[in-house]
Structures are given as C-alpha cells and as structure tokens.
Amino acid sequence: MVTTFHRPKDAAEALSLLAGAADRLAMAGGTQLLSSESRSLGFSAVAVSAILPGGIDRLATGLSIGAAATFQQLVDYPSLPGALRKAALGMVDRNIRNRATVGGNLGADKSCSSLIPILLALDASLELLDGRTLGLQEWLGLPPGPMGRGTISRILAPLHEGTKAGYARWSRVSCDIAVLGAALAFRLEGGLVKGLRLVLGGVSAHSRRFPAIEALFEGRILPEGDAIEAAVAPLLSPIDDVRGSAQFKRSRISSLVAEAFLEASEVTAMEAAK
Numbered sequence: 001m002v003t004t005f006h007r008p009k010d011a012a013e014a015l016s017l018l019a020g021a022a023d024r025l026a027m028a029g030g031t032q033l034l035s036s037e038s039r040s041l042g043f044s045a046v047a048v049s050a051i052l053p054g055g056i057d058r059l060a061t062g063l064s065i066g067a068a069a070t071f072q073q074l075v076d077y078p079s080l081p082g083a084l085r086k087a088a089l090g091m092v093d094r095n096i097r098n099r100a101t102v103g104g105n106l107g108a109d110k111s112c113s114s115l116i117p118i119l120l121a122l123d124a125s126l127e128l129l130d131g132r133t134l135g136l137q138e139w140l141g142l143p144p145g146p147m148g149r150g151t152i153s154r155i156l157a158p159l160h161e162g163t164k165a166g167y168a169r170w171s172r173v174s175c176d177i178a179v180l181g182a183a184l185a186f187r188l189e190g191g192l193v194k195g196l197r198l199v200l201g202g203v204s205a206h207s208r209r210f211p212a213i214e215a216l217f218e219g220r221i222l223p224e225g226d227a228i229e230a231a232v233a234p235l236l237s238p239i240d241d242v243r244g245s246a247q248f249k250r251s252r253i254s255s256l257v258a259e260a261f262l263e264a265s266e267v268t269a270m271e272a273a274k
C-alpha cells in the first residue's frame, strides 16, 4: 500500500527523496508494487519513470536500454536480438507490457523474471542514477532497495559479433508468467563453445548463472539435444513455488536448456528478430 506519493522533478530530487527514509521505494510502472503481491507492504512511492531515460538505441558495441523503457517498447524495437525479444514477449499481455519497465523488472528480481536471465547471459551492465556503473550480476548481489542496489538509469547489453544467444521458457499458457526460463549466450570458435553464460529462472529463489553446467560445455563441441538434456539433468534440483512443483520443474528444465542451446546455435545475438 502506498502511504505517500512523491513526484520528483529531476534525478537530484529523486536521489535525495530515496535516501531520505528507509520506507521509500522507486516506483516505475507500478505493476509489481501496486499488485496484490505487494499489498501488505506499506511504502512511500517515489515516481521515477518521468526522470529516467526511456529510449532504446543500437550502439556499435551493443544495445542501450533506458530503465524507463516499457516491455512493449522493447518488443517493438526493430533490431532487437531475437532472444531478448522473445523474453520480453513472455510478459503476460500487452496491458502489462505497456506499463512494466525494464528497470522495474530488474528491481523486482523475481525467480521467474522475464529479462534477468537473458540480460545476465548477455553480460549486461547498468548505469545507476547516482552515477555508478556496475555489472548486472554485481548489482543483483547487493542488498535490494534504493539504499543498497540503487536506482537503475540505463542498461547496456553488449552484442559482440558472432555471439550466439538463446532463450526458452515454460508457462502454463502463452500469456502467463514463466514457471521456468533458460537463457544462454556463447561464441563458437572453430566449432567449440567459448565464453558460455547460462542463466536459469524458476529453479532457485532468484534467476542465476549455473557455472557447473557452463563447465560441461565450455571448450567442447555442442552435443545433440538429447545429450545436452542427459548431461544437465543430474545437476539441477529446482525449488517448489506457487508456479510449479520441484518434481514438475525437474522434468522440464533440462529440455529447456537444450532448446535454448539449439535456438542459439542457429542465430547470433546480433541478428534482429524477424
């Protein structure tokens, strides 16, 4: 429940408001903060969408995404990497996509987050409102909230020539939050997998990398789908949550990893969504 609502006129006022009291939270689209999930949370809202950048730009080095960009803006951006577009399209429906922001998605840090897996796989970094620049992984390791992680201003996703990226998700119906998600990115050098980053959502309390699985494929020829599934399955013990049982998740997750690998091996992250 929102107890007080602040509408700062610029970044300096937003930073001072957010630092002023422990119960103040940055509010962007409000799809998480105003949902029934947050009903028991009494907080003072600091509206940040109007003072954060919202544009999306394709730079020579990758993609720059303003934290206030909505999911629908991301989906509509013409030269978005296919795996990122697919992840953004997984967000429920157009109404929510029109309000939910990229910064808010990272701030919500849900186990089944739509964007954290693919942005972590692409090794995204963040520019914060207070001037700091941090890797997404480093930022997620800080305590949540404006006093710990701070407010994201811009997301930078590097897109190196030849990087391959894939994303696969499982949800009950197509317009529903993911029960499980798998995202990965790697290069193929002389037919061998290099620099693999694999991130799974819905398996643990927060989306995270799985170094033991990455090590299985690093420096090797990518196996066939069945062999990928067989290699990955013993290394995963998913959690139970409201979206799916551990038993069900165990039966699906390794095939999603194989699907993400196969999708990635066909397209590079530089290729735009068709």
Ligand SMILES: Cc1cc2nc3c(=O)[nH]c(=O)nc-3n(C[C@H](O)[C@H](O)[C@H](O)COP(=O)(O)OP(=O)(O)OC[C@H]3O[C@@H](n4cnc5c(N)ncnc54)[C@H](O)[C@@H]3O)c2cc1C
Pocket: 025, 026, 027, 028, 029, 030, 031, 032, 033, 034, 035, 048, 052, 067, 090, 091, 092, 096, 099, 100, 101, 102, 103, 104, 105, 106, 107, 108, 109, 110, 112, 113, 114, 115, 150, 151, 152, 153, 176, 177, 178
């Ligand atoms: C019906 C429904 C379906 C949903 N489906 C999905 C789904 O499929 N996938 C998914 O991932 N989520 C889903 N969500 C959760 C939520 O809507 C998303 O995570 C959304 O992206 C949050 O963005 P927002 O702009 O609305 O954030 P808000 O609700 O405004 O904020 C969410 C959190 O992020 C923090 N925050 C906001 N902006 C920033 C910023 N710039 N920097 C740092 N922290 C910030 C806030 O303080 C808060 O803790 C769903 C929610 C609803 C109600």
